[in-house]
Amino acid sequence: MPKTIRYRVFENPDSAAAQVAGEIAQLIRERALLDRQVVLGLATGRSPLPLYEELIYQHREERLSFSNVVTFNLDEYTGVGRNDPASFHTFMRKNFFDHVDIPARQIHFLSGTTPPAKIAAHCEAYEDLIEKHGGIDYQILGIGRSGHVGFNEPGSSIVSRTRLVELGEITRNDAARDFGDSLENVPTHALTMGCGTIMEAKRIALLAWGSAKASVVRRAIQGRVSSKVCASYLQKHEAACFYLDSPAASLLKVEK
Numbered sequence: 680m681p682k683t684i685r686y687r688v689f690e691n692p693d694s695a696a697a698q699v700a701g702e703i704a705q706l707i708r709e710r711a712l713l714d715r716q717v718v719l720g721l722a723t724g725r726s727p728l729p730l731y732e733e734l735i736y737q738h739r740e741e742r743l744s745f746s747n748v749v750t751f752n753l754d755e756y757t758g759v760g761r762n763d764p765a766s767f768h769t770f771m772r773k774n775f776f777d778h779v780d781i782p783a784r785q786i787h788f789l790s791g792t793t794p795p796a797k798i799a800a801h802c803e804a805y806e807d808l809i810e811k812h813g814g815i816d817y818q819i820l821g822i823g824r825s826g827h828v829g830f831n832e833p834g835s836s837i838v839s840r841t842r843l844v845e846l847g848e849i850t851r852n853d854a855a856r857d858f859g860d861s862l863e864n865v866p867t868h869a870l871t872m873g874c875g876t877i878m879e880a881k882r883i884a885l886l887a888w889g890s891a892k893a894s895v896v897r898r899a900i901q902g903r904v905s906s907k908v909c910a911s912y913l914q915k916h917e918a919a920c921f922y923l924d925s926p927a928a929s930l931l932k933v934e935k
């Protein structure tokens with residue numbers, strides 16, 4: 680039987696983010712002492728924003744250096760260039776990379792403008808690069824209302840790898856706010872790390888805030904492990920934890 684995913688409920692997103700940032704900072708400092716790198720898997724979206732703010736604060740005020748950090752972002756929309764205002768590249772630069780000292784050569788993204796004929800090789804090269812760096816030490820995730828992690832929409836297999844995917848209706852509707860509130864402008868496809876790729880991370884922190892996530896959070900943590908809610912696969916991960924605020928945790932059944 681799968682175990683229940685570990686979860687922690689915080690008063691607000693900022694206090695949860697401070698906890699996760701503290702864990703990441705500790706890992707960065709421990710590795711720095713050994714002259715070793717840390718590999719972080721990063722997400723975009725609303726959920727990780729307080730975490731990035733806290734990490735930037737620690738960089739500025741507590742001299743946390745990211746010089747030994749290597750990053751791999753989870754996903755990118757197809758057809759969206761890296762300098763497009765709606766790209767995940769732009770999001771990450773604006774909300775994190777421009778404010779810390781990660782050397783540019785240590786920052787990795789899937790490219791949304793890869794020509795179709797080269798997508799399979801591009802995705803495979805991304806996987807190889809993660810492996811070459813020794814795998815992801817600490818993966819940050821959000822959760823979509825469709826239950827997706829990365830852009831692994833319902834139906835994605837637990838062993839899926841980095842690939843081209845079609846975005847579902849719920850996901851595209853939620854993304855419209857980043858594309859001038861027009862569904863028409865939202866890409867239909869994306870490149871994403873697979874569920875199998877994500878499951879290989881040594882530690883995983885999934886962040887979810889607000890009542891709009893309460894139902895999917897309950898299904899992920901206390902429902903059956905199923906491709907209908909890909910985040911439920913995390914029940915099978917040894918070191919995955921959900922960091923929630925009270926509204927996101929409000930539908931969890933108290934275990935006796």
Ligand code: F6R
Nearest residue numbers: 722723724725726821822823829
């Ligand atoms: C983003 C990503 C997505 C988001 C998810 C939640 O890189 O991979 O899985 O984490 O859609 O988005 P927010 O945090 O905006 O609710």
